[in-house]
Amino acid sequence: MTDRANRNSSSQWQSSIGFIAAAAGSAVGLGNIWKFPYITGENGGGTFVLFYLLCIAVLGLPIMVAEVMIGRTSQSSPVRAFQRLSMGNSWWQVVGALGVFAGILILSYYSIVAGWGLHYLLLSIVGGFPQDSNPQAYTDLFDSLVQSVRLNIWWHTVFMGITTLVVLRGIRGGIERFANWGMLALFLLLGGLAIYGTTLPGFFPAIEFVFGFSDNFTWKSALEALGHAFFSLSLGIGAMLTYGSYLKRHDDVVGTSIAIAIADTVVAIGACLVLFPIAFSVGLEPSAGPGLIFINIPIALLQLPFGQIGLLVFFLLLLLAALTSAISLLEMAVAFFIDSLGWTRTLATSTMGGFIYLLGIPSALSGGEGFFGAGLRQILGMTWFDAADYLASNWLLPLGGIGISLFVGWRLNSQQRVTEFRDGSRLGSWQWLYFLWVLAIRWLSPIVIVLVMLYNLEIL
Numbered sequence: 001m002t003d004r005a006n007r008n009s010s011s012q013w014q015s016s017i018g019f020i021a022a023a024a025g026s027a028v029g030l031g032n033i034w035k036f037p038y039i040t041g042e043n044g045g046g047t048f049v050l051f052y053l054l055c056i057a058v059l060g061l062p063i064m065v066a067e068v069m070i071g072r073t074s075q076s077s078p079v080r081a082f083q084r085l086s087m088g089n090s091w092w093q094v095v096g097a098l099g100v101f102a103g104i105l106i107l108s109y110y111s112i113v114a115g116w117g118l119h120y121l122l123l124s125i126v127g128g129f130p131q132d133s134n135p136q137a138y139t140d141l142f143d144s145l146v147q148s149v150r151l152n153i154w155w156h157t158v159f160m161g162i163t164t165l166v167v168l169r170g171i172r173g174g175i176e177r178f179a180n181w182g183m184l185a186l187f188l189l190l191g192g193l194a195i196y197g198t199t200l201p202g203f204f205p206a207i208e209f210v211f212g213f214s215d216n217f218t219w220k221s222a223l224e225a226l227g228h229a230f231f232s233l234s235l236g237i238g239a240m241l242t243y244g245s246y247l248k249r250h251d252d253v254v255g256t257s258i259a260i261a262i263a264d265t266v267v268a269i270g271a272c273l274v275l276f277p278i279a280f281s282v283g284l285e286p287s288a289g290p291g292l293i294f295i296n297i298p299i300a301l302l303q304l305p306f307g308q309i310g311l312l313v314f315f316l317l318l319l320l321a322a323l324t325s326a327i328s329l330l331e332m333a334v335a336f337f338i339d340s341l342g343w344t345r346t347l348a349t350s351t352m353g354g355f356i357y358l359l360g361i362p363s364a365l366s367g368g369e370g371f372f373g374a375g376l377r378q379i380l381g382m383t384w385f386d387a388a389d390y391l392a393s394n395w396l397l398p399l400g401g402i403g404i405s406l407f408v409g410w411r412l413n414s415q416q417r418v419t420e421f422r423d424g425s426r427l428g429s430w431q432w433l434y435f436l437w438v439l440a441i442r443w444l445s446p447i448v449i450v451l452v453m454l455y456n457l458e459i460l
């Protein structure tokens with residue numbers, strides 16, 4: 001493998017900072033800012049956070065290294081990467097293909113939630129929130145958005161449109177440039193909000209909630225933390241693999257993976273340190289569920305000084321985070337069509353952007369009374385949106401995670417595994433780190449993931 005030429009340079013990152021920004025941009029998303037705070041709230045805080053950090057370090061990071069490594073070594077998109085490195089054994093290509101499918105599916109409903117963020121961004125700009133602080137008014141506002149076919153489709157169109165435009169411009173001119181600026185802005189916005197958070201009376205209770213021990217931590221919480229660690233790091237379906245394939249042959253894999261995981265974690269914890277002080281300052285419960293950022297935060301912020309600006313900054317932050325993640329999901333599908341089928345970027349991006357747009361329409365309709373919403377709920381017990389999320393998050397991500405771990409842990413020959421781990425990285429030459437990594441991808445991660453899946457099937 002080592003003698004393979006690099007890709008041509010326009011399909012490679014300009015710098016390793018660019019790679020870290022793009023990959024951290026993929027990882028930092030709605031998962032960090034929307035979901036992590038509310039599941040932390042639901043699971044009681046501190047102990048959940050600690051367990052989540054453990055999952056990131058012990059399982060997430062090793063798989064991230066494995067994924068980025070497969071990409072860099074093969075210089076190929078998911079399906080071809082497995083094809084090349086397994087010397088044509090077609091079973092492994094299924095792992096790549098399932099990943100591409102999962103990425104397409106995730107983006108189709110991710111765009112709907114991002115669309116709600118866009119709508120709230122507009123409301124914060126034009127001052128369209130209810131005048132009184134009656135919670136019911138805010139709940140109604142959110143419910144009517146979720147139920148509105150017209151608004152959901154409109155914002156889905158806008159969001160997919162922007163995502164497609166960035167991906168059309170390619171690796172360097174589109175994705176890398178957007179990620180560099182976007183991530184810089186994101187950290188500034190988050191930092192600004194966190195400083196604002198320290199001035200609020202709810203700051204110390206919030207610190208205690210996020211870092212103190214809590215007693216309602218259960219098995220179910222543990223599984224939720226694990227599953228979310230995967231989702232948050234964008235692992236299991238070849239998104240990091242695709243970005244890794246735009247590295248040069250001897251770029252650092254271990255060090256950059258660590259940087260990405262740290263950035264992702266900082267934003268997740270940072271989001272909690274923004275949202276909980278706000279919620280506690282006006283006496284709201286942290287366990288508000290999915291409506292936390294769309295209902296509780298506007299209610300709370302608008303009662304606080306500079307709340308209007310705070311809201312604007314917050315939804316801008318949410319949008320940036322969602323966009324850089326969506327870009328990575330679309331890029332993965334696009335890379336597959338370019339690499340495996342020889343399409344041009346323009347053709348692949350417009351076709352995939354259009355296809356994912358159409359696939360998202362049932363999700364856009366899921367809040368309504370029609371077939372994809374209320375209808376399916378009666379038949380399946382969940383809407384199309386819920387079913388897509390359930391299939392992707394609970395099954396496709398963990399399955400892909402097992403596939404990647406087993407592939408790097410057992411299928412690559414040990415010579416190649418060692419060489420690739422060391423190549424380009426100072427940390428890679430640390431013997432004990434290599435040992436721990438192999439332990440994690442060979443044994444720990446497949447076993448733990450299988451246990452989680454059995455639990456999901458209610459066998460455990």
Ligand code: TRP
Binds near residue numbers: 026106233234
């Ligand atoms: N990690 C992103 C988030 O936290 C979502 C995401 C982007 C993702 N690409 C992915 C999740 C690939 C799984 C796989 O919101």
